[in-house]
Amino acid sequence: MSDTMNLADNNNENQAASIMVPIDDKLDAGDSSPDTVDELSMELATIKQPAKRIAIIGSRNLAITHQQIIETLATALVNQGNTIITSGGSYGTNAAAIRGAMKANPQKLKVILPQTIGQQPSDVQDQLIGVPNIVEHADRAMMTLADASRVCNREIIDDCNQLICFLSHTSKTLHTAVEYAEEGHKVVTVFYLD
Numbered sequence: 450m451s452d453t454m455n456l457a458d459n460n461n462e463n464q465a466a467s468i469m470v471p472i473d474d475k476l477d478a479g480d481s482s483p484d485t486v487d488e489l490s491m492e493l494a495t496i497k498q499p500a501k502r503i504a505i506i507g508s509r510n511l512a513i514t515h516q517q518i519i520e521t522l523a524t525a526l527v528n529q530g531n532t533i534i535t536s537g538g539s540y541g542t543n544a545a546a547i548r549g550a551m552k553a554n555p556q557k558l559k560v561i562l563p564q565t566i567g568q569q570p571s572d573v574q575d576q577l578i579g580v581p582n583i584v585e586h587a588d589r590a591m592m593t594l595a596d597a598s599r600v601c602n603r604e605i606i607d608d609c610n611q612l613i614c615f616l617s618h619t620s621k622t623l624h625t626a627v628e629y630a631e632e633g634h635k636v637v638t639v640f641y642l643d
Contacts, residue, residue, distance in 0.1 A: 499530060500529075500530040500531055500532070501531045501532075501609075501610045501611050502531070502532045502534055502608060502609045502610050502611075503526055503531050503532070503533055503534065503609060503610070503611045503612075503613060504533075504534045504535065504605045504606055504608070504609035504611070504612045504613065504630075505519065505522075505523060505533055505534075505535050505542065505543070505546040505613045505614075505615075506535060506536065506542060506543065506602060506605060506612070506613075506614055506615075506623070506626060507519075507541065507542030507543070507614050507615030507616050507623065507640075508541055508542055508615055508616050508617060508620060508623065508642060509538060509540060509541030509542070509543075510541065510617075511540075511541050511542060511545070511615065511642065515545075515615065515642060516540075516541070516542075516544070516545040517545070519542055519545035519546055519549065519615060520545040520546070520548050520549035520552075521549060522549065522613070523545065523546045523547075523548070523549025523550045523553070524549040524550070524552050524553045525549075525553075526550075527549070527550050527553035527554050527557045527558070528553045528554075530557075531557065532557045532558070532559060533546055533549075533550040533557060533558050533559070534559045534560075534561065534605050534608055534609050535547060535550075535558075535559075535560060535561075535605065536560065536561055536562060536563060536598070536601055536602075536605060537560055537562050537563075537569050537573045537576070537577060538573060538576075539570060539572035539573045539575075539576055542615045544576060547560060547576060547577075547580065548576075551579065551580065555579060555580060555581055556581060556582075558580060558581075558582060559582045559583075559584070559608070560577065560580050560582065560583045560584070561583075561584040561601055561604055561605050561608070562583065562584065562585050562586060562601065563586065563589060563592075563594060563597035563598045563600070563601035564585070564586055564587075564589045564590055564592070564594070564597050565585045565586065565587050565590060566583065566585055568590065584604075586600075586601070589601075595622070598622065599622060599625070599626075602622070602623075602625075602626040602629070603626070603629055606626060606629055606630045606633060606635060607633070609635060610635065610636065611635060611636040611637070611638070612626075612627070612630040612635050612636070612637045612638070613638045613640070614626065614627055614630075614637070614638070614639050614640070615640045615642060616639065616640075616641065616642065617641065617642050617643040618641060618643055619643075627639055
């Protein structure tokens with residue numbers, strides 16, 4: 450009986466020592482492995498940076514608990530020396546990111562608006578009082594808010610090292626923003642709310 454146990458133990462040890470690599474995952478001659486290595490090393494370098502430019506964007510429709518989590522996250526990120534980049538919003542993800550960053554250090558907050566402050570609702574204008582670094586776009590004044598927001602999301606992503614996005618599975622605009630960030634080789638963290 451002990452011989453059977455030892456044989457089973459040896460089989461388990463051999464199985465544990467061997468590594469199975471699926472054939473589909475192997476690189477072929479046409480793959481550009483140097484690019485993959487470069488991308489991974491760039492992402493690692495971004496993660497290791499002591500202070501990053503972190504974009505926080507996401508849904509407007511959030512439960513209060515989600516808003517509190519985002520606010521706490523933004524505060525903690527700024528306290529670690531990071532800069533938060535977001536857009537305006539009287540409620541939801543952007544508003545929570547603004548509140549959190551303002552608590553920690555207003556100088557470490559950059560708000561990029563899709564249009565101008567004057568085109569924002571009064572509650573958004575009120576929230577932006579005291580924000581020292583606001584970027585407005587009068588050139589987008591004639592665009593619809595949806596179109597201006599899409600352009601704004603790209604501008605925010607272009608300006609960051611890392612993107613944190615809070616969205617639902619049905620949010621087409623935010624999914625497009627996440628894809629754009631991934632194509633730009635940004636470090637991307639996505640939180641689904643549904």
